[in-house]
Amino acid sequence: MNDKGNDRPPRSRRTATKLVTAGRDPRSQYGFVNPPVYHASTVLYPNAEDFLAHRARYQYGRRGTPTTEALELALAELEGPQCAGVSLLPSGLAAISAALLSVVRAGDHVLITDSAYGPTRNFCGQILSRLGVTSSFYDPGIGGGIAELMQPNTRAVYLESPGSLSFEMQDVAAIAKAAHAKGALVLMDNTWATPLFFRPLDHGVDLVIQAGTKYIGGHSDIMLGTVSANAATVAELKNTVRLTGLCEGPDDVYLALRGLRTLGVRLDRHYQSSIAVARWLEGRPEVLRMLHPALPSHPGHALWKRDFTGASGLFSMVLKPVPKQAYHAFVDTLELFGIGASWGGYESLAIPFDCTPLRTATRWEPGGPTVRFHIGLEAVEDLIADLERGFAALAAAT
Numbered sequence: 071m072n073d074k075g076n077d078r079p080p081r082s083r084r085t086a087t088k089l090v091t092a093g094r095d096p097r098s099q100y101g102f103v104n105p106p107v108y109h110a111s112t113v114l115y116p117n118a119e120d121f122l123a124h125r126a127r128y129q130y131g132r133r134g135t136p137t138t139e140a141l142e143l144a145l146a147e148l149e150g151p152q153c154a155g156v157s158l159l160p161s162g163l164a165a166i167s168a169a170l171l172s173v174v175r176a177g178d179h180v181l182i183t184d185s186a187y188g189p190t191r192n193f194c195g196q197i198l199s200r201l202g203v204t205s206s207f208y209d210p211g212i213g214g215g216i217a218e219l220m221q222p223n224t225r226a227v228y229l230e231s232p233g234s235l236s237f238e239m240q241d242v243a244a245i246a247k248a249a250h251a252k253g254a255l256v257l258m259d260n261t262w263a264t265p266l267f268f269r270p271l272d273h274g275v276d277l278v279i280q281a282g283t284k285y286i287g288g289h290s291d292i293m294l295g296t297v298s299a300n301a302a303t304v305a306e307l308k309n310t311v312r313l314t315g316l317c318e319g320p321d322d323v324y325l326a327l328r329g330l331r332t333l334g335v336r337l338d339r340h341y342q343s344s345i346a347v348a349r350w351l352e353g354r355p356e357v358l359r360m361l362h363p364a365l366p367s368h369p370g371h372a373l374w375k376r377d378f379t380g381a382s383g384l385f386s387m388v389l390k391p392v393p394k395q396a397y398h399a400f401v402d403t404l405e406l407f408g409i410g411a412s413w414g415g416y417e418s419l420a421i422p423f424d425c426t427p428l429r430t431a432t433r434w435e436p437g438g439p440t441v442r443f444h445i446g447l448e449a450v451e452d453l454i455a456d457l458e459r460g461f462a463a464l465a466a467a468t
């Protein structure tokens with residue numbers, strides 16, 4: 071039922087509208103607009119027989135509540151018609167590990183993009199390896215050439231586009247097609263784009279991971295992971311999450327639902343501001359090149375334009391070579407850009423980074439020191455003025 075008590079609308083509504091309506095049923099909660107936060111472990115049953123038969127709409131706090139269900143339904147609607155179910159996990163990394171564990175068994179092999187989020191590599195190298203699952207890494211630009219790396223036991227191909235820190239774009243459809251042709255499943259970390267700018271399930275991906283910690287939460291105050299599955303993978307995903315006991319706390323689920331309602335307007339602003347700041351940086355004499363897929367100068371720009379409907383606030387910059395103290399002076403001088411891990415909140419961030427230890431299939435040779443930016447919701451003019459101060463400090467320290 072919707073707010074007026076009519077039947078639920080078809081899934082054809084536009085995304086901006088879905089962000090407002092999805093996962094809400096005010097009629098079932100005394101008319102209140104937002105779903106209540108169920109703090110729950112025990113669920114009481116009316117009698118012994120129902121208890122023994124597990125006959126109840128909700129059985130136990132860990133197995134789901136009306137609060138967790140509201141977020142799962144809302145996310146499923148945003149992922150599109152291929153989505154058969156969503157699971158909530160206590161962090162983005164937990165979503166990555168749960169998704170991988172749901173598809174592999176001893177003796178399998180997985181192919182991971184060399185541009186993957188660092189902890190994804192560690193999970194494969196230190197946990198999957200212990201369970202008898204081997205992993206190898208591939209050049210993110212490989213496209214359909216992934217076919218040549220597929221082994222008879224390759225069970226899964228893992229993508230992340232654009233890549234963490236380095237922003238290489240991947241040809242998702244070509245990789246998915248080649249992987250499926252050899253009987254493998256396809257997983258993708260879609261944290262950068264969110265389903266608002268790219269819906270991987272529409273492009274052949276079987277399991278989509280998001281760090282809800284980032285844009286869904288949007289306020290740097292929660293940890294959350296989500297995995298969205300298609301019909302081929304949903305049963306094993308749900309089973310794995312259930313058997314491992316992974317679940318997300320009700321307050322963070324509520325904050326994620328609250329963040330979701332404004333995701334569209336926030337992302338539009340992150341998109342506009344990130345393009346404006348990246349273009350300005352690209353024109354600076356201190357900058358060697360920008361790593362931002364929405365700029366025409368980016369090697370993956372054509373893929374971004376073909377597949378994505380927007381860009382988020384996260385990108386990187388390569389400076390022309392300068393001494394370390396000048397590089398650090400640039401970052402340290404910024405006042406509006408915090409130095410810290412994570413991103414996707416309302417505030418801007420700038421961190422120094424080096425991908426060298428994260429590469430095995432490709433070489434990281436950017437040509438100069440690198441900075442990753444998250445562009446928050448501040449006024450672009452103020453951010454640019456702050457960056458000008460950073461460049462002045464860089465020049466003074468050179």
Ligand SMILES: *Cc1c(COP(=O)(O)O)cnc(C)c1O
Pocket residue numbers: 161162163164187234259261262281282283284293294295412
């Ligand atoms: C932050 C991040 C994660 C991990 O999310 P957590 O909630 O911090 O565990 C996974 N993938 C990408 C691309 C990220 O940026």
